Structure formats: C-alpha cells, structure tokens
Amino acid sequence: MTIEFSLPATLEAHEPPEARGLGRDGVRLLVGERGAGRVGHHRFTDLPSLLRPGDVLVVNTSATMPAAVPVPDSALVVHFSTEQLDGTWLVELRQAREPFRDGRAGTRYPLFGGGSVTLRRPFSTGRLWESDVDTGGRGVPGYLAAFGAPIRYSYVGRRWPLSYYQTVFGVTPGSAEMPSASRPFTSDLVAQLVARGVQFAPVLLHTGVASLEAHERPYPERFLVPRPSRALVAHARAEGRRVIAVGTTAVRAIESDGDDGWTDVIVTPSRGVRHVDGLLTGLHEPRASHLDMLAAIAGPELLCEIYREALAEQYLWHEFGDLNLILP
Numbered sequence: 528m529t530i531e532f533s534l535p536a537t538l539e540a541h542e543p544p545e546a547r548g549l550g551r552d553g554v555r556l557l558v559g560e561r562g563a564g565r566v567g568h569h570r571f572t573d574l575p576s577l578l579r580p581g582d583v584l585v586v587n588t589s590a591t592m593p594a595a596v597p598v599p600d601s602a603l604v605v606h607f608s609t610e611q612l613d614g615t616w617l618v619e620l621r622q623a624r625e626p627f628r629d630g631r632a633g634t635r636y637p638l639f640g641g642g643s644v645t646l647r648r649p650f651s652t653g654r655l656w657e658s659d660v661d662t663g664g665r666g667v668p669g670y671l672a673a674f675g676a677p678i679r680y681s682y683v684g685r686r687w688p689l690s691y692y693q694t695v696f697g698v699t700p701g702s703a704e705m706p707s708a709s710r711p712f713t714s715d716l717v718a719q720l721v722a723r724g725v726q727f728a729p730v731l732l733h734t735g736v737a738s739l740e741a742h743e744r745p746y747p748e749r750f751l752v753p754r755p756s757r758a759l760v761a762h763a764r765a766e767g768r769r770v771i772a773v774g775t776t777a778v779r780a781i782e783s784d785g786d787d788g789w790t791d792v793i794v795t796p797s798r799g800v801r802h803v804d805g806l807l808t809g810l811h812e813p814r815a816s817h818l819d820m821l822a823a824i825a826g827p828e829l830l831c832e833i834y835r836e837a838l839a840e841q842y843l844w845h846e847f848g849d850l851n852l853i854l855p
Contacts, residue, residue, distance in 0.1 A: 530834050532813050538841060539682040540848035543691050544711075552711045555842055555849040557810075559833045561825055562855060566836045571711045571850055580724030581768040583760060585777045585803065587706040588729045590697030592668055593675030593689050594704070594736075595621075598636045603627060605636060605644050606678055607667060608655060608703045608735035609748055612789055616667065617650055617746065618658045619736050624681045630656055639674045640665075650746070655736075668700050678704055678736065682845060692846075696773075701733030701749065707846035708774030708808050726763070728756040728770075730780040732790070747789040750780045757786065760802055769855060771805035775817050778803055778824075794820040796827070804855040810837055810844045825853045 544554050556569040558577060569577065578584075594607040606619040620627035620636075635645040640663065647657040662670035677692045694709035695717060721727075731751040760770050760781060772778040781802045783790035794800060796819065806824045811817045822830050833851060836842075842849040 530813055530818055530831060532834065532838060534812065534844060536682070538838070538844055540843040540845045541682055541684050543687060543847045545691075550713070552713050552716050554711050556852055557833060557837055557840075557842055557849065558852045558854065559825055559829050560854045561829055564829060564832075566829075566832055568836075568840060572716065574716065574852070575719045575723050575725070577852065577854070578720065578723065578725050578771075579769065581726070581763070581766075582724075583726045583728050583763045583768065583770045584720070584807075585728045585730055585756070585760065585770065585772045585781050586696045586709060587694075587734075587774055587777045587780065588696050588698050588731050589702040589706055589733050589776070590694075590700045591677065591689065591692040591702050591705045592671045592700050593677050594671055595678045596638050596642075596671065596675050599639060601636075603636065605638065606703065606736050607660075607671060607675070609733065609746065610667065611657065611747070615647065615657050616644075616660045617655045617735060618644055618646075618660075619655055624679065626654060640670065642670055642674070655746070672700075680845075683847070696729065699731055701731075702776075703736045704734055705846055706732075706734060706774045706776045708777075708850065710846065711850060712773075726759060728759045728781075729753065730756055730777055732776040732780040734776045747791045748776075748779070749788075750783055750790045751787040752780055752783070752785075754786060756781075764802070764804075769804045770802060771807060771852075771854070772803045773807045775806070775808055775820055778806060778820060794823050796823045799823055806853045808851050808853070809846065809848060810834075810842060810851055812844070821853065829853075 552571045554571050556571045558567045596605050602622050604621045608617040637643050643661045645659045692705040695712045733749045783792045
C-alpha cells in the first residue's frame, strides 16, 4: 500500500525521549480503532486502560546487538544484518551514514581485532551483500560485543549507549536494530498490564537492518515461536479475546508457519493475518513495505486517517519516536 506524504525533519525523533525530559513510557500513543473507525490521542502510559483483561500481547524477546563495525583506516562501516542458513551473513556497507554503492564481489574488508568481511555476491542491488565473516573464532555476537556500536542513521545526531537500544523484553542478542515498538515498555508498566489481566506471548525474531531509504521487501530472518506462546494465542482467539502484536517483527514471527527457522513471510492485505487482531507499532516511512502489513490489520481507510492525524498533530517518527496502536 502506498501512502503519499513528505516527512519533515522536524517530525524525526533525533534523540531518545529521555533526552527530551521524558521517561521511556512518556511518548505519545495514537490509537486507531478499526470497528469504530475513529482515532484518538493518548500517552503511552495510558496503555493499561486501553487494553482489556484477557488481551494477549505478542512480544519479541530479541535483544539488540552493537551491529555497526568500522573498517580500519577507512570511512566505511559494516552493518551486520542477518545470519543465513548456510552460515554466511547479510551485511551492508555505509559511508558517512549513507549507503556505499561501490562494493565489489570478492572484496575483503579487514575489521578490528583481526576480523574481516569478504563480499560474495549482491543480495539486493547496491545494498545488502552475502558475505563470509571471519571473527577469529569469537562468533559474530561475541565479536560485535567487543568491537561494535549500535547502528545509527543520519537523523540521530549523536551516539547513544547500547542500553538505549534495548527493550525490557530483549533477552537473546541477535537483532541488528532494536525491535522499537517495545522500547516504551517499562517494568512498572508491564506490572500494571499483568495486574489488569493482560497476558504476554513471547516470540523471537532477530531483525536485520531496515535502511529506511531502500523500502525493500523483507528478507529471511531467524525466528522462534515457543509452543506455549502458540497455544496461548490460539486459545485466546478461540475464546474471542484480542491478540495484539507488539511490533511488525512480532507479527512476522507469529504469522510464520512452524515453530522455528528462517521466515520469509510477507503480510499484505491480500494475504491477511491469521493469528493477530491488532498491532502496536511505530510510524513508518512513506512507501515502506511495512505499510502493507499495517493495511492488512487496520484496513486502508483507517490507516490513511492514522497517518493524516500523525502528521497534523506532529507525532515523531523512527525508533525513538511515538507509537501507534491499531485495535480491532
């Protein structure tokens, strides 16, 4: 689905809400209700009052890796995206935080600590590469923990520690970028939701690099849906209770066939959704492929109204920005 709009720089979240004098849960929350066809404006701290006892939240337990590693004596940075089934990695090259388009198959880039990345073949034109990675026996997560930094795009003006890119649910390192819809949750807010009778279904999906300017279709990513979570979601739906995914990554995991592996599922309006009724997500770029998933859950008319309101009321975009809750 295409929603045409221009995103002014003033609506990009250039820093975490904590730097703006807010708590993690102090961001705004734009709520769209599909049945009623209406849009409402809230704070994220209102979430417990917006959910019902018996609602199930599907949450991603992937933790963020410091996935950006500079190439010594160069302006290049390697973004580690996604491990593939054959042990190779999808990587992206950046220069001055912009895509580097001049990579060539067979090129080896040395990395700090004796590591290296060797480009095999393009995975997507001018951006992602299938690559052989040498980390000196550390394993990629261990190597990144020693030498990496969080991926940072041009709209974020300064570096922030890795802790700013973690969520309260993240326990298994593996994501190149933060599953950001979960960022505003705090331990206290989770306790309020549990006290209200909201249930949680943990899933895992290690998300790769977004590269917002590319607007590409999703590529295979590692996922795991524990059987108790699958059963909880199925039971809730059978009883007519609402199942709400926290983030597009959680949708992709729970909508995948099977319990684990690499998922290439793409949620579109024509495919629809089979396991979720609603979605808590950030605000996405115009023409971004995620909008197809949102349209499948919200419907095109409500989704257009949500984005009209978000622009008119100056909500903030990107990983440190405001949130959008789509309810059935």
